[in-house]
Structure formats: structure tokens, C-alpha cells
Amino acid sequence: MLQTFGFIVILPILSIAVLLTLFRLIKGPTLPDRVVALDLMTTLGIGVIAAYAIVYHEPIFLDVALIVALVSFLGTIAFAYYVEKGTK
Amino acid sequence: MRDLIAIIFIIIGAAFMLISAIGVIRLPDLYLRMSASTKSSTLGVIFVLLAAALFFDELSVISRAIAAIAFLLLTAPVAAHRMGRAAYFNGVPLWEGTRYNDLRGKYDQKTHLLSGSDGAKPESSLDKTQEVITS
Numbered sequence: 001m002l003q004t005f006g007f008i009v010i011l012p013i014l015s016i017a018v019l020l021t022l023f024r025l026i027k028g029p030t031l032p033d034r035v036v037a038l039d040l041m042t043t044l045g046i047g048v049i050a051a052y053a054i055v056y057h058e059p060i061f062l063d064v065a066l067i068v069a070l071v072s073f074l075g076t077i078a079f080a081y082y083v084e085k086g087t088k
Numbered sequence: 089m090r091d092l093i094a095i096i097f098i099i100i101g102a103a104f105m106l107i108s109a110i111g112v113i114r115l116p117d118l119y120l121r122m123s124a125s126t127k128s129s130t131l132g133v134i135f136v137l138l139a140a141a142l143f144f145d146e147l148s149v150i151s152r153a154i155a156a157i158a159f160l161l162l163t164a165p166v167a168a169h170r171m172g173r174a175a176y177f178n179g180v181p182l183w184e185g186t187r188y189n190d191l192r193g194k195y196d197q198k199t200h201l202l203s204g205s206d207g208a209k210p211e212s213s214l215d216k217t218q219e220v221i222t223s
Contacts, residue, residue, distance in 0.1 A: 013102045017109035032175035040125040073163040080170035
């Protein structure tokens, strides 16, 4: 029941959210706007992976969610470091 | 019963993530957008991971979900703080309806130090963010 519900309702909602964020990633006037949009896209991607693990009954995908969270944190920190360094 | 609670949790999580995406589209300012993208999307992911933990109901899955939640709660504020600080130094403008900017004139743009710490000369440097409307 949760699996069909997730396939019909939850995954489309999350896809729409990722597409809206992609619009901000393309439009964003400055570089930090784009970095924030990219960070939000990876956070939404963690949610998509968790919902996918529920829908297809594959609990091994939660490991992927953990690793994606780690890598996206490092990526955002690196972007912030170089954006701040570029102003000196 | 557990399935029903999992469905409620996953609905709440998806709603929070959709709201954060709408906020990133609609809000006028980088800093306001950052408040939408950090807090509500983290809460949404936490609810979806809790739904996964309730749905699978195994010890390994529950421990992974709790580890992911703890990691998100630790890293999301740190990443947002670093990004907001970098954007403020980069001169990203505030929204024109902003009433208070307590950091204006307090940062030394050369050394990136606050006034009050060692070696900071805040009065000599101009802040690149725009003037605050005081009315």
C-alpha cells in the first residue's frame, strides 16, 4: 500500500520539487544563488533516494543516501571556501 | 497501523520538500531563499527517512536512518552558514524591503574579521551590500 502510494504520489511530488529547483539553478542571478540551488537539489535527491528505497523495497539504497549527504556537504563547503576566497 | 503512520510521515516529508522548492523559486533574496532551502528541506528528508525506518522495521535500516538524520542535522546549518558568509562578503545585495542589517560596517572587507577581534579596522572599509531603508 505504501509502495503504490509512493510510486503514484510521492515520487512525482519530489520530481516537481527538483524541477522547480532546477529553474532557480538556471536563472539564479549570482553564483551563491546557484550554489544554494545545487545544495537543495542534492538534499531533495536524498529524499528521492529514500522514497525510491521504500517503493522498490531495496533497503540497501539508504547507504547511497548517507554517502550523497556526505559528498554534498563537502561540495558546498568547498564552493563556499572558493567564493569567499575570490573576494579577497 | 505502522504502514499508516509511515504514509502520514512520507506525506509530511514530501510536502515540506515541495514547500522548500517553492520557497527557493518565490522568495526575493539569497538569504531568505537560503532559510527556505536549509530548514524545511532538512525536515522533509528527516520525515522521509523516518518513514523508511518505520516501513522496513529492521535494526540495520533503523540505524542507517538515524545516522543519516544525525548527519543531516549536523551538516546542514554549517554548510548554510559558510555559504551565507561567503555570499555576504561577495556583495550579494539584500532585498530592498530589508529593515535591519546589523552586520553593516562591522566587517573588515580585507581581513574578513569582525570589529572587536584582533587586527580588524572596520571603519576604514566600505560594505558592499546596499543601504538599508530606515523608515
